[in-house]
Amino acid sequence: MxxxxxxxxxxxxxxxxxxxxxxxxxxxxxxxxxxxxxxxxxxxxxxxxxxxxxxxxxxxxxxxxxxxxxxxxxxxxxxxxxxxxxxxxxxxxxxxxxxxxxxxxxxxxxxxxxxxxxxxxxxxxxxxxxxxxxxxxxxxxxxxYRRAPAASLAQRIIARGDIGTVRHVRAIYLQDWLASPDSPWSWRNDRALCGSGAHGDLNAHLIDMTRFLTGLEFAEVCGMEETFTKTRKDGAGKRRPVDVDDAFAFLARFDGGAIGTFEATRAAPGRKNYNQIEINGTKGSVRWNLERMNELEVFRSDDAADCQGFRTVMCMDGPHPYAANWWPDGHIIGYEHTFVHTLADFVLSLKGRKPFHPNFDDGVAVQAVLEASQKSAASRRWVKVRA
Ligand SMILES: NC(=O)c1ccc[n+]([C@@H]2O[C@H](COP(=O)([O-])OP(=O)(O)OC[C@H]3O[C@@H](n4cnc5c(N)ncnc54)[C@H](O)[C@@H]3O)[C@@H](O)[C@H]2O)c1
CATH class of the missing domain: 3.40.50.720 (NAD(P)-binding Rossmann-like Domain)
Structure with a gap:
């Protein structure tokens, strides 16, 4: 037949x-x-x-x-x-x-x-x-991480004004694989190969996520860094210097008056990939954490007075970003899917005129915040961010 x-x-x-x-x-x-x-x-x-x-x-x-x-x-x-x-x-x-x-x-x-x-x-x-x-x-x-469905939803919620004017950004990215002094040396411990430690590795994501979620630009920063373990053994057993930060924290002021705190470390025992951001606005708040990446916590002050509190939205239903491309409602996705989403949007952008983000303009903006906070940590002063 x-x-x-x-x-x-x-x-x-x-x-x-x-x-x-x-x-x-x-x-x-x-x-x-x-x-x-x-x-x-x-x-x-x-x-x-x-x-x-x-x-x-x-x-x-x-x-x-x-x-x-x-x-x-x-x-x-x-x-x-x-x-x-x-x-x-x-x-x-x-x-x-x-x-x-x-x-x-x-x-x-x-x-x-x-x-x-x-x-x-x-x-x-x-x-x-x-x-x-x-x-x-x-x-x-x-x-x-911008393209985790819950993070994309947070951006949509903030952009349509549901939480009002953004006042606070509170962002942390914590890992523990360098907590032990016995963890081996790698290119990630050599400034000539990586530029900085937890700062460029993890704070870079937080800075990009902040710009994506809020649309705010960083105005000035005040940074602090520490290298707890000064030498590590490489794969051949040779002791090598560590000349990048194990941990890097900074304060930020944004154009328009909002303020932010940022902390990145690879020396927080028990924290594996604890990438969390909370945004507080005049009318509500959102909180997202990669380790529970399909959930978004949302607080709205216009909820009935006797029902106020953070609600947890499971972001894998029909109306949520990217959810319809995968499985039926509530069938969750993982870390690797965020890369698929990034590539999908990039390939789609090749046919249209709409610019893809994050692009190298965004990269320059992130780099400017990284560099200004490194200068601040070295000089122990507030430094203006100039891209
Ligand atoms: N987006 C994310 O979530 C995320 C996560 C981890 C790493 N990264 C970034 O990805 C990049 C790579 O990190 P990784 O964890 O895959 O590192 P890795 O050490 O696991 O892999 C690096 C790869 O690059 C190759 N390589 C090194 N120097 C090269 C050269 N000169 N020419 C060609 N190949 C070379 C190595 O052989 C290896 O295959 C880094 O910039 C890192 O910051 C991003």
Missing amino acids: VTSLSSASRSRPKKPLRIAMVGHAFMGRAHSNAIRQVGRFFDLPFEVVPQVVVGRDPERVEAARQKFGFVEGSVDLDAVLAREDIDVIDVATPNDTHGPITMAALRAGKHVMCEKPLAMTVKEAKAMRDLAARKGVRVALWHN
Whole structure:
């Protein structure tokens, strides 16, 4: 019996969007999962293709290619950039390489999706932003937490005025993997490779989330940092200096009068990925925590006087951002889905004129806050934020 073709299978194949991903460890795993999943859950204008995984060691690249499902592996980034069939370069490497890899990709006319923090300095971030603008390509920064459904809902609630004028931002990002002095040294402990410690790693997310949720810009900051463990052993047993912060806290004033407190640490025993933000406005509050990422706590002072209190909204029902792309109501999603959402929105933006956020303008703004608070911590004074 001959089965008739469905209209879907008769429709014309989509144009491929071929991605080359540089780096294939933690974020390589998260990004490649997104690259493979995105077309199964989102209707996109392109077929997203995991074309090349790029690294430095041929054996590890081949292992990554097989595991992550790329068509090809390469240890020659220049050769990959020279190819006309590669559309997007995805940068999933340590922080000191974001600038050089991104600049080379932009010079080759590629769209770029870059991991955070965008750069090592504001100056470098601006050069990346300006070259992207001159080349007329699209760029993205992987601040994936914006696209947790509950965080996106919080943005929607604040933007439509439900909690009134924002007065307080209270943000903390706590981890514990460097609490022990015996935790090994890695590139994340070397200023030349990462720029800063918990600050650029975790506060960068909090700064981006604050700008996303509130639309506020940072005016001035006052920072404090500490390195509790001054040396650590590397994989070969050699003791290496640690010249970045284990913990970094700062106060902030925003344009328009709101105030904020920010704290990031990798030395808080028991706290694994405790990424939390609370926003208080004149008429209500919202609180979100990544460790309960599908829930949003909402307080509204216009609720009946005898029913006031924080309510917990489960954000995986039909009206919630991204929920309809996944499963029936209440069937929850996880960390990896935030990367799928980021990629889906970026691919959708390639067909339209609407700019994707966070882009390199946002990256420059985040970098300016990071840098100003580092200057403040060093000088023990308030420092104005100038992007
Ligand atoms: N968005 C998030 O939630 C999130 C989470 C973790 C890390 N990150 C960011 O992602 C980036 C990568 O972090 P990670 O945790 O994946 O690090 P990682 O150490 O797990 O992996 C780094 C990868 O880059 C490769 N690499 C290093 N130098 C390279 C070079 N010069 N050329 C090509 N490949 C190179 C390594 O071989 C490895 O495959 C960092 O900038 C980090 O801040 C973001």
